[in-house]
Structure formats: C-alpha cells, structure tokens
Amino acid sequence: MTMTIAxxxxxxxxxxxxxxxRQGTLVLRLGALAMFALIMAWFAFTTRGFVSPANxxxxxxxxxxxxxxxxxxxxxxxxxxxxxxxxxxxxxxxxNTGLCAAVxxxxxxxxxxxxxxAAAAIGTGIAVxxxxxxxxxxxxxxxxxxxxxxxxxxxxxxxxVTENQVIGANSTVTQLIATGRFxxxxxxxxxxxxxxxxxxxxxHYSRIGLRLYAVGGHPEAARxxxxxxxxxxxxxxxxxxxxxxxxxxxxVARLSASTTATGQLLLAILAxxxxxxxxxxxxxxxxxxxxxxxxxxxxxxxxxxxxxxxYYWVNGVQGVLILMVVAVTTFAKPQGK
Amino acid sequence: MLNLSTPMPIEERLKAISNYAVIFALVVIVAGFAIAAxxxxxxxxxxxLILNNVVMLAIVAIAMxxxxxxxxxxxxxxxSVDMASMAFIMLLKAGVFVGTALFAGIGAAxxxxxxxxxxxxxxxxxxxxxxxGILFIGQSVxxxxxxxxxxxxxxxxxxAPTFNAIVKSEVLGIPTPMLILAAIxxxxxxxxxxxxxxxxxxxxxxxxxxxWYSGIRVPFHTSLVYIIAAGLCGVTGILLSSTVKSxxxxxxxxxxxxxxxxxxxxxxxxxxxxxxxxxxLIGVLLLxxxxxxxxxxxxxxxxxxxxxxxxxxxxxxxSFGLRGRGH
Numbered sequence: 050m051t052m053t054i055a056x057x058x059x060x061x062x063x064x065x066x067x068x069x070x071r072q073g074t075l076v077l078r079l080g081a082l083a084m085f086a087l088i089m090a091w092f093a094f095t096t097r098g099f100v101s102p103a104n105x106x107x108x109x110x111x112x113x114x115x116x117x118x119x120x121x122x123x124x125x126x127x128x129x130x131x132x133x134x135x136x137x138x139x140x141x142x143x144x145n146t147g148l149c150a151a152v153x154x155x156x157x158x159x160x161x162x163x164x165x166x167a168a169a170a171i172g173t174g175i176a177v178x179x180x181x182x183x184x185x186x187x188x189x190x191x192x193x194x195x196x197x198x199x200x201x202x203x204x205x206x207x208x209x210v211t212e213n214q215v216i217g218a219n220s221t222v223t224q225l226i227a228t229g230r231f232x233x234x235x236x237x238x239x240x241x242x243x244x245x246x247x248x249x250x251x252x253h254y255s256r257i258g259l260r261l262y263a264v265g266g267h268p269e270a271a272r273x274x275x276x277x278x279x280x281x282x283x284x285x286x287x288x289x290x291x292x293x294x295x296x297x298x299x300x301v302a303r304l305s306a307s308t309t310a311t312g313q314l315l316l317a318i319l320a321x322x323x324x325x326x327x328x329x330x331x332x333x334x335x336x337x338x339x340x341x342x343x344x345x346x347x348x349x350x351x352x353x354x355x356x357x358x359x360y361y362w363v364n365g366v367q368g369v370l371i372l373m374v375v376a377v378t379t380f381a382k383p384q385g386k
Numbered sequence: 387m388l389n390l391s392t393p394m395p396i397e398e399r400l401k402a403i404s405n406y407a408v409i410f411a412l413v414v415i416v417a418g419f420a421i422a423a424x425x426x427x428x429x430x431x432x433x434x435l436i437l438n439n440v441v442m443l444a445i446v447a448i449a450m451x452x453x454x455x456x457x458x459x460x461x462x463x464x465x466s467v468d469m470a471s472m473a474f475i476m477l478l479k480a481g482v483f484v485g486t487a488l489f490a491g492i493g494a495a496x497x498x499x500x501x502x503x504x505x506x507x508x509x510x511x512x513x514x515x516x517x518x519g520i521l522f523i524g525q526s527v528x529x530x531x532x533x534x535x536x537x538x539x540x541x542x543x544x545x546a547p548t549f550n551a552i553v554k555s556e557v558l559g560i561p562t563p564m565l566i567l568a569a570i571x572x573x574x575x576x577x578x579x580x581x582x583x584x585x586x587x588x589x590x591x592x593x594x595x596x597x598w599y600s601g602i603r604v605p606f607h608t609s610l611v612y613i614i615a616a617g618l619c620g621v622t623g624i625l626l627s628s629t630v631k632s633x634x635x636x637x638x639x640x641x642x643x644x645x646x647x648x649x650x651x652x653x654x655x656x657x658x659x660x661x662x663x664x665x666x667l668i669g670v671l672l673l674x675x676x677x678x679x680x681x682x683x684x685x686x687x688x689x690x691x692x693x694x695x696x697x698x699x700x701x702x703x704x705s706f707g708l709r710g711r712g713h
Contacts, residue, residue: 140643184699190706194650197643198702201695208688316518323515361534365526372519376509 121292147311149297178290419679458513465524467638470623499616
C-alpha cells in the first residue's frame with residue numbers, strides 16, 4: 050500500500066506545481082507552526098492581557114485535563130495507525146473520564162479516603178481500557194466499532210452511578226490540586242508540564258515508544274522483528290484508560306465535582322490528537338504535536354474569551370482555523386490521502 | 387488478509403457462520419422482546435417504531451454507507467440534517483412556497499456536502515479532519531442563527547397540512563416516509579452495488595492507489611460521494627422537522643454515532659467486511675429494535691444505553707470473534 054503510493058508519486062509527471070511544492074516543502078512543513086504563531090501574535094496584539102504570564106499559566110492550567118486525554122488518544126493513534134476506518138482510535142475515552150469522575154466523586158462524597166478513591170478512579174479507567182484492548186486485540190473488532198460500543202456501555206454506567214446529577218466532592222488532595230502552588234506555578238500547571246515531559250520521553254526517547262511507532266506504522270514488519278504487536282496495541286488502550294482515570298481526578302479537583310457533560314469532550318480530544326499529526330513530518334502523532342495542538346485549542350478558546358467574542362462563534366472559528374492549519378500543511382504532503 | 391494455509395473445514399464454517407451473527411442476533415432479540423413485552427410485536431408498535439425510529443436514522447446510515455464504501459467517513463451528517471431542517475423551517479415561517487422551501491432545504495444540505503468535497507479533494511484534508519471541522523463550524527452557525535440554540539416552532543394550524551402531507555400521508559396504504567426510505571434504499575443499492583459509479587466508489591475504498599492508476603477520476607467521484615451523502619441527510623432533515631413541526635438546533639448530531647455504528651455493524655454480514663446497503667439496514671433495525679424493546683420492557687434510559695452498548699459489543703464479539711483475528 051505504502052509502496053503503491055510511493056511508486057505513484059514517483060511516476061506522477063513533474064508538473065510546475067509539483068516542482069514548486071518540492072521547493073516549498075520545508076516552508077510548508079512548518080505551515081501549521083506558522084499559522085499557530087500568526088494566530089497567537091494576532092491575539093497578543095489585539096487582546097489585552099493575553100500574553101501576561103498569569104494568563105498563559107491560566108491557559109496551561111485549563112488545558113491540563115485536555116492534555117492528559119489528548120496524550121491518551123495520541124498513544125492509541127500511534128499504536129494503531131491513523132487510517133480513518135481501520136486505524137487505532139478510542140471513542141470511549143471521554144465517556145470513560147466521565148465514569149471515572151463519577152466513581153471518584155461518589156467515593157469522596159461517601160467519605161472514602163483519598164488514596165482509595167483515586168485508586169478506584171484509575172482502576173476503573175484501566176478496566177475500561179482493558180475491555181477495549183480485549184475487544185480490539187483478542188476479538189479483532191475494528192477499534193472504531195469496539196470503542197463505540199464500549200462508549201455506550203460506559204456512558205450508560207456513568208448515568209446509573211450519578212443519576213445524571215452533579216456530585217460535589219472535596220478532599221485534601223482535590224484542594225491541593227485545585228489551589229496548591231509550587232515554585233510560583235499551580236499544581237495543575239506542574240502536572241501538565243511534568244506529564245508532557247514524561248510522555249515526550251516515553252514516546253520519542255524510550256524503547257517502548259520506538260517499538261510503538263513500528264507497531265502502528267507497519268505491524269507485519271514489527272511482528273517479524275520480534276515485537277509482541279498484540280501486547281503493544283493492548284497497552285495503548287490500557288494506557289488511554291489510565292489517562293481517562295487520571296484526567297478524571299484532575300477534572301473533579303478543578304470543579305470540586307463530577308459533571309454530566311464529560312462525554313462531550315470526545316470531539317475536542319479527537320481534534321487535538323489529530324491536529325497534532327499535522328505538526329509532524331510524516332503526519333503521525335508526536336508528543337510535541339500533541340502538546341502544541343492542545344495548547345493551540347486552549348489558547349484559542351482563551352483568546353476568544355478575552356476578546357469578548359460570543360461563545361456561539363468559538364466552535365466555528367476553531368473549526369475554520371483547524372481546517373486552515375490542516376490545509377496549509379497538507380499541501381506539503383506528496384499524496385492526497 | 388488472505389488465508390493461504392490449507393483450509394480447515396471447522397474454521398471455514400465458523401467464518402461462514404460469523405457473517406450471519408448479526409442476523410441471528412436480530413432474530414433472537416425480536417423473539418426475546420416478543421416474549422418479554424407483549425406490546426412489542428403489535429402492529430401499532432412496529433408501525434411507530436419504523437416510522438419514528440428507523441426511517442430517519444436509516445437514511446442517514448445509508449448516506450454514511452456510501453461514504454464508508456469510498457474509504458472515507460462523514461462526521462458532519464448531523465450538520466447536513468440540521469441545515470436542511472433549518473432552511474426548510476425558516477423559509478416556511480417566512481411564508482415561502484412549500485416546494486421552494488423543500489428544495490432550499492435539500493440545497494442547504496448539498497452545500498454542506500459540496501464544502502466537504504472541496505476540503506477533501508481540493509485542499510486534500512483527510513475526511514476525518516475535514517468533516518470534523520465542518521461539524522464544529524456547523525454547530526456554531528446554528529447557534530448564531532438560532533440565538534444560542536432556541537428552537538423554531540411552527541405549531542400553528544396554518545402549517546399542519548404541509549407537515550401532514552409529508553409525514554402522515556399514505557400512498558397505496560403505505561406511509562410516505564417508508565416509501566421515501568424504500569426508494570432511497572433501492573436507489574443507493576443500485577448505485578453502489580450495480581452501477582459503474584458504485585464500482586468506482588468501492589474501488590476507491592478498497593485500493594485508492596489502484597483506482598487512481600486505473601484512470602478513475604478520484605476527485606470527481608469522491609466529491610460526488612460527499613454531495614450525495616449530504617443530500618440524503620437533507621431528506622432526513624426535512625422528515626425530522628416535519629415530524630416535530632419545528633427546527634431544533636443541533637438535533638441532527640444524535641444520528642452520527644448510531645449511523646456509524648449501524649454502517650459498521652452492517653459490514654459484518656459481508657465476508658470481506660465491506661459496507662452494504664442491506665447490512666446497514668440490518669444494523670439500523672438492530673439498534674432501533676433494541677432501544678424500543680428495552681423501553682417496553684421497562685428499563686430506564688440509563689440502563690437502555692448500557693444494554694445497547696452490551697448488545698452491540700456482544701454482536702461484534704460474536705461476528706469478529708468467530709472469524710478469528712481481524713488483523
């Protein structure tokens with residue numbers, strides 16, 4: 050498949066546009082980055098307070114939950130390949146976060162200890178992830194379908210736990226996460242920075258990360274090289290489940306409650322993880338791309354808030370900008386799909 | 387992947403059975419509900435079930451089937467539904483002639499398809515991201531147009547005959563919406579499975595590189611796929627707004643995951659796991675019957691969702707599991 054496309058590109062007559070494209074590849078490859086910088090610059094010049102350190106760290110804080118979830122999704126995309134229909138995807142991650150948040154908040158509200166509640170939340174997340182892993186790896190169900198079914202199950206379970214109510218929760222740990230500061234930065238910002246650093250190391254500088262790319266890019270070759278492909282793919286879903294549990298704790302801490310609308314985060318998470326792929330040369334998810342796109346989406350929302358744009362417009366302008374960034378970058382790609 | 391080892395009879399037989407897992411499940415579920423809920427297998431219930439739950443979802447799911455056959459995906463089906471509904475209702479409210487409003491409604495949906503087509507074929511954005519972007523933009527456009535999501539009701543008697551003519555009328559004793567669905571299903575079946583155009587589309591889905599080499603005009607056919615799909619979703623938009631006699635912003639979004647689910651559940655009836663109109667219709671029936679049956683059995687909304695998830699999971703496990711590892 051890859052070979053056909055490569056051969057096809059080579060066989061394509063070099064039109065003027067093709068030549069131009071080759072010359073401009075380096076510039077256009079950075080197109081997404083340039084767009085990102087341009088939009089940030091526009092906000093910086095037009096919106097008061099946008100570039101103040103307080104605001105920047107405020108955005109990083111707000112982005113922490115999304116960042117953790119985007120990494121969960123990105124890892125699944127790396128391990129499963131980014132094919133639209135058959136590649137890796139975890140549609141259940143947002144619903145899973147909702148269920149974990151419900152479990153965490155319910156246990157805290159019921160008087161459980163911090164450690165027990167956190168363990169239960171992360172345990173729930175990993176359990177759901179393992180169910181996805183079982184469905185995808187053991188049963189061989191398409192990830193899109195398997196995680197869609199699990200999403201329904203998990204969203205239903207969340208509703209039965211919460212009865213569609215907001216559950217308030219407070220503890221020393223949630224207080225610490227929500228209001229604690231260390232070296233001038235809030236705990237949430239620290240968590241996002243440390244988590245991002247750890248993920249960057251794991252994805253790009255560790256053996257596991259290298260093998261994961263091999264598994265996603267060419268499973269047959271990876272298998273031939275002696276990698277246990279099934280275990281790696283299963284691991285990505287378990288990890289995405291873990292991310293759901295971890296993000297749930299941060300979410301409950303930030304809001305002092307579990308909310309009922311967590312499932313709606315799915316599209317934003319997908320957007321962040323997929324947008325991240327345009328920041329890389331080979332259009333695969335990377336740690337840097339994921340961090341950038343998550344921050345991009347976070348800063349966009351923040352910029353609109355500060356410039357008093359009605360929230361009706363926010364989604365739409367985000368959509369337009371995502372399309373523009375992707376279009377500019379995709380132009381550098383040698384072949385359409 | 388072709389299995390090149392010597393065929394093992396039992397394995398082959400299991401694979402053959404796996405193609406019928408979803409049909410088997412549908413029969414078992416219908417039988418189960420017929421026993422558990424006496425009101426399930428009554429004419430009135432089935433009639434309502436098909437008219438209110440099946441027809442509109444089925445049309446969207448058929449649209450999704452065309453797109454998935456071509457190797458893409460359309461996350462903006464809900465936007466097409468809503469745009470048609472919005473244009474139709476707002477024009478009716480403004481006093482425009484019904485026929486014009488109908489055409490404008492379908493036209494609004496076609497515009498969504500055209501934009502998708504341009505994004506995917508001209509700007510070469512992947513279908514997933516392009517239609518995701520349009521989904522975001524469509525949601526925003528609706529919020530702006532409706533002042534934050536306020537529904538537009540046309541409940542007064544003046545419009546009742548119009549809506550009744552669309553959704554309550556009958557031709558030869560068969561309700562019009564069912565006829566519309568039947569016509570669409572047959573037309574798309576012929577288009578997808580019996581025409582040259584359909585063969586090209588399926589070639590795009592199976593082997594895009596080979597399709598390009600064979601001289602198939604890939605951008606042209608891809609564009610048509612998204613435009614036709616959006617037009618079909620527009621039909622659902624008209625039916626939906628005529629049923630509820632209003633335009634409810636963002637109401638089309640509810641079809642997205644069910645349509646994807648039905649389409650991919652439908653792929654399990656084919657040995658190559660390809661989408662088909664028949665498979666999709668079975669998928670829609672499976673989802674609709676389960677939802678209706680669980681309601682009649684008395685499960686609350688929360689448990690219905692768990693139940694449907696578990697059922698779909700079980701059907702998929704049966705279908706894919708019997709077949710051996712998928713990839």
